[in-house]
Amino acid sequence: xxxxxxxxxxLTMNKGMEIVHQGWVGVxxxxxxxxxxxxxxPVPGAKTVIDARGGIIMPGLVNCHTHAPMTLxxxxxxxxPPLAWLNRHVSPADERLTREAVYQGSLLACAEMxxxxxxxxxxxxxxxxxxxxxAATTGMRAVVGEVLNGFSGCGxxxxxxxxxxxxxxxxxxxxxxxxxxxxxxxxxxxxxxxKRAADLARKNRVPLVIEVxxxxxxxxxxARKHGKSPVEFxxxxxxxxxxxxxxxxxxxxxxxxELYRHYHVRVAHCPESxxxxxxxxxxxxxxxxxxxxxxxxxxxxxxxxxxxxxxxMDTAAKLHKVVAMDPEVIDAETAVKMATINGAKVLxxxxxxGSLETGKRADIIVVGLSGHHLVPMYNPYSHLVYSxxxxxxxxxxxxxxxxxxxxxxxxxxxxxxxxxxxxxCQNLGGL
Amino acid sequence: xxxxxxxxxxLTMNKGMEIVHQGWVGVxxxxxxxxxxxxxxPVPGAKTVIDARGGIIMPGLVNCHTHAPMTLxxxxxxxxPPLAWLNRHVSPADERLTREAVYQGSLLACAEMxxxxxxxxxxxxxxxxxxxxxAATTGMRAVVGEVLNGFSGCGxxxxxxxxxxxxxxxxxxxxxxxxxxxxxxxxxxxxxxxKRAADLARKNRVPLVIEVxxxxxxxxxxARKHGKSPVEFxxxxxxxxxxxxxxxxxxxxxxxxELYRHYHVRVAHCPESxxxxxxxxxxxxxxxxxxxxxxxxxxxxxxxxxxxxxxxMDTAAKLHKVVAMDPEVIDAETAVKMATINGAKVLxxxxxxGSLETGKRADIIVVGLSGHHLVPMYNPYSHLVYSxxxxxxxxxxxxxxxxxxxxxxxxxxxxxxxxxxxxxCQNLGGL
Numbered sequence: 094x095x096x097x098x099x100x101x102x103x104l105t106m107n108k109g110m111e112i113v114h115q116g117w118v119g120v121x122x123x124x125x126x127x128x129x130x131x132x133x134x135p136v137p138g139a140k141t142v143i144d145a146r147g148g149i150i151m152p153g154l155v156n157c158h159t160h161a162p163m164t165l166x167x168x169x170x171x172x173x174p175p176l177a178w179l180n181r182h183v184s185p186a187d188e189r190l191t192r193e194a195v196y197q198g199s200l201l202a203c204a205e206m207x208x209x210x211x212x213x214x215x216x217x218x219x220x221x222x223x224x225x226x227x228a229a230t231t232g233m234r235a236v237v238g239e240v241l242n243g244f245s246g247c248g249x250x251x252x253x254x255x256x257x258x259x260x261x262x263x264x265x266x267x268x269x270x271x272x273x274x275x276x277x278x279x280x281x282x283x284x285x286x287x288k289r290a291a292d293l294a295r296k297n298r299v300p301l302v303i304e305v306x307x308x309x310x311x312x313x314x315x316a317r318k319h320g321k322s323p324v325e326f327x328x329x330x331x332x333x334x335x336x337x338x339x340x341x342x343x344x345x346x347x348x349x350x351e352l353y354r355h356y357h358v359r360v361a362h363c364p365e366s367x368x369x370x371x372x373x374x375x376x377x378x379x380x381x382x383x384x385x386x387x388x389x390x391x392x393x394x395x396x397x398x399x400x401x402x403x404x405x406m407d408t409a410a411k412l413h414k415v416v417a418m419d420p421e422v423i424d425a426e427t428a429v430k431m432a433t434i435n436g437a438k439v440l441x442x443x444x445x446x447g448s449l450e451t452g453k454r455a456d457i458i459v460v461g462l463s464g465h466h467l468v469p470m471y472n473p474y475s476h477l478v479y480s481x482x483x484x485x486x487x488x489x490x491x492x493x494x495x496x497x498x499x500x501x502x503x504x505x506x507x508x509x510x511x512x513x514x515x516x517x518c519q520n521l522g523g524l
Numbered sequence: 525x526x527x528x529x530x531x532x533x534x535l536t537m538n539k540g541m542e543i544v545h546q547g548w549v550g551v552x553x554x555x556x557x558x559x560x561x562x563x564x565x566p567v568p569g570a571k572t573v574i575d576a577r578g579g580i581i582m583p584g585l586v587n588c589h590t591h592a593p594m595t596l597x598x599x600x601x602x603x604x605p606p607l608a609w610l611n612r613h614v615s616p617a618d619e620r621l622t623r624e625a626v627y628q629g630s631l632l633a634c635a636e637m638x639x640x641x642x643x644x645x646x647x648x649x650x651x652x653x654x655x656x657x658x659a660a661t662t663g664m665r666a667v668v669g670e671v672l673n674g675f676s677g678c679g680x681x682x683x684x685x686x687x688x689x690x691x692x693x694x695x696x697x698x699x700x701x702x703x704x705x706x707x708x709x710x711x712x713x714x715x716x717x718x719k720r721a722a723d724l725a726r727k728n729r730v731p732l733v734i735e736v737x738x739x740x741x742x743x744x745x746x747a748r749k750h751g752k753s754p755v756e757f758x759x760x761x762x763x764x765x766x767x768x769x770x771x772x773x774x775x776x777x778x779x780x781x782e783l784y785r786h787y788h789v790r791v792a793h794c795p796e797s798x799x800x801x802x803x804x805x806x807x808x809x810x811x812x813x814x815x816x817x818x819x820x821x822x823x824x825x826x827x828x829x830x831x832x833x834x835x836x837m838d839t840a841a842k843l844h845k846v847v848a849m850d851p852e853v854i855d856a857e858t859a860v861k862m863a864t865i866n867g868a869k870v871l872x873x874x875x876x877x878g879s880l881e882t883g884k885r886a887d888i889i890v891v892g893l894s895g896h897h898l899v900p901m902y903n904p905y906s907h908l909v910y911s912x913x914x915x916x917x918x919x920x921x922x923x924x925x926x927x928x929x930x931x932x933x934x935x936x937x938x939x940x941x942x943x944x945x946x947x948x949c950q951n952l953g954g955l
Contacts, residue, residue: 165900167907171855171910172906173852201896208896208897209897309849365842367846368842368843368846370845371845371850372846372849397910398906398909398910411799411839412799412846414799414800415804419605420603420605420609420801421603465639465938466640466832468945468946469946471601472599475602475603476599479598479602479800480598480829480830514899515900
């Protein structure tokens with residue numbers, strides 16, 4: 094075997110939620126080649142052996158919705174009303190970004206994601222090609238959505254489709270980095286654009302990523318204009334289906350949820366960003382009750398503050414408990430599922446990643462348990478959700494390759510990226 | 525001077541919220557002896573010089589409500605209904621604890637608090653004497669509440685008052701570790717006990733720490749029994765006053781809030797624990813609007829999952845935004861105030877700690893800004909609340925003494941404490 098991770102508690106996140114105490118996971122040719130308990134550890138072993146030192150060996154986390162380049166705007170103009178934040182600060186900052194800035198910001202985002210246990214992310218931004226290159230070079234698994242509209246620096250709409258088609262041609266094949274189509278959906282979005290985007294996604298069998306029902310004002314504006322809820326409006330355009338990743342999905346009616354169920358729509362839940370923007374709380378327990386697949390996303394650093402899915406699991410579990418006034422809602426196992434196998438399902442990647450099963454691509458993290466804040470341990474799921482932090486992730490393997498070991502990134506010079514970003518932000522000035 | 529911390533962004537948290545860029549803070553005889561900008565750095569310097577390396581130099585954080593020994597129950601029986609959690613798991617676990625277990629659990633709690641930037645905490649638990657010893661030996665500032673009732677291992681009620689009186693005699697003088705009186709307030713609490721506890725606190729000028737209006741069931745039971753809200757009931761007993769630290773304070777009526785304002789009651793807000801238990805969301809923006817002083821508390825590890833006030837600041841800021849559907853509510857500055865100077869006010873310690881001002885005791889932390897997740901920086905308050913983690917705290921000075929430097933604890937052998945706790949929990953068995 095190429096790689097063995099040994100001496101850990103293996104949380105497989107497979108259908109039976111099997112746990113192997115004192116277990117190992119073997120990797121060969123990029124895939125998981127075996128999982129077992131200590132007494133079956135392969136001898137003579139593997140080219141590379143990682144000692145989990147009693148930590149948790151589990152699937153890498155899946156970030157179902159983010160805008161990686163906006164790491165450049167972390168902490169920019171916080172605590173403002175949504176329109177002032179977006180129109181006065183974030184959109185002008187977006188407009189200043191160049192292809193190179195997008196690449197640098199995405200590298201920094203990949204560093205943060207790897208160092209906090211994320212091995213796969215789905216992105217939506219302009220210059221998707223630069224985001225895809227950053228994912229490719231840092232070794233991350235990614236589904237990169239090219240945003241078609243809404244950004245003057247990318248030219249006219251047709252240019253957006255041109256770029257998207259080029260992205261699909263270049264990255265549309267199965268592989269570590271793949272593509273999505275990500276039209277901006279605002280109350281004034283052109284229905285024809287949305288339909289064409291959906292066609293493009295469907296023909297190429299790539300996900301369609303849309304932010305749906307994110308604010309009350311979006312809902313009321315679409316109601317005025319089209320006499321429908323955002324979800325009903327998307328249905329009328331033929332956009333609902335199993336390829337749709339419906340991000341946020343906060344302001345849903347009972348009928349909207351029923352439509353999601355009927356069309357097998359998947360949901361990317363972003364609790365921290367939704368809280369920070371004062372957008373509302375998505376009805377996740379209700380969606381889960383209907384059997385709808387829900388994954389977690391951090392959304393952008395610009396609204397969230399970080400790209401750490403450990404924080405997101407903790408917040409998701411706690412937020413829905415207090416909204417429902419019921420501490421049994423979204424238990425720790427459910428939160429870990431949302432951040433792993435169900436996130437993979439949301440992105441259509443559950444045959445490839447999201448759980449530790451022989452034959453799947455090897456996306457694996459080791460969460461160290463030697464921290465003072467993780468002693469004693471009664472339950473690994475509770476520990477992951479309520480007590481562990483992204484900084485407890487000790488090692489990360491993506492697509493069979495060791496990309497981080499003992500907190501050191503092996504695919505990039507993070508110091509150089511930080512310096513580059515510092516210079517870039519000074520040069521962009523007045524972000 | 526004994527100690528100088530130099531080369532940082534000094535957030536004083538004083539009345540004018542002054543910030544000194546490229547500044548230093550000097551410490552002499554346990555007190556802050558000077559604050560200035562780089563060009564005024566004292567020469568020849570000090571016995572000890574800490575280089576903040578461009579990080580943030582700020583007051584240590586104040587945890588206004590916790591139960592340190594319950595660190596032993598972190599992750600025990602999560603995601604359960606409150607009564608099942610409390611009666612079937614937590615209370616039986618409480619009952620198993622010995623004085624030595626309380627001491628060991630408190631040492632571990634102190635390690636976690638120091639390593640995540642907390643320099644002062646207010647505790648409520650049985651065997652308060654053991655909690656106070658743990659604070660004393662680890663170098664923390666603490667207000668230790670002796671719980672008078674509700675625990676069979678501590679004997680009869682009179683024993684509770686005996687213990688509390690002994691605690692007051694031993695720790696009641698001004699100093700780094702002081703005492704509070706902390707009766708358990710449940711719907712069946714004896715009004716006489718509450719009144720006697722308040723008398724004891726008042727006579728000795730120490731805080732009275734009570735968990736108020738924490739659950740809907742508490743409110744309805746007290747209404748049935750006394751025809752009053754919990755706050756009105758406490759008023760009828762003469763317990764409301766500036767010495768009262770009202771923890772949680774979730775289910776408040778308009779009249780309750782008005783009583784808090786009238787009597788200058790202070791509130792310890794514990795958002796993460798309140799969320800985890802599904803208890804509800806305290807009306808903090810409303811209380812702040814009335815001019816009521818609010819600090820932050822983690823509550824116990826058993827409900828929260830950690831004792832990290834950085835998480836608490838982030839959650840407080842985000843939670844109230846989404847409840848109010850208004851991102852301007854609890855801005856980052858307000859959250860940092862709640863975790864520092866206003867926390868000190870809640871505990872009656874604002875003449876001593878909570879801000880960096882010449883003459884105050886030197887409770888200072890350095891938050892490193894060299895992490896990949898903290899580049900670039902636009903605003904230090906936003907960074908602290910939304911992006912920094914407890915693990916970014918690089919150094920901690922309490923009462924003028926360096927207790928943690930470069931992530932190493934200088935007052936305790938944390939490895940030995942962790943081993944001790946592991947053994948203890950195995951021996952206690954079936955927690």
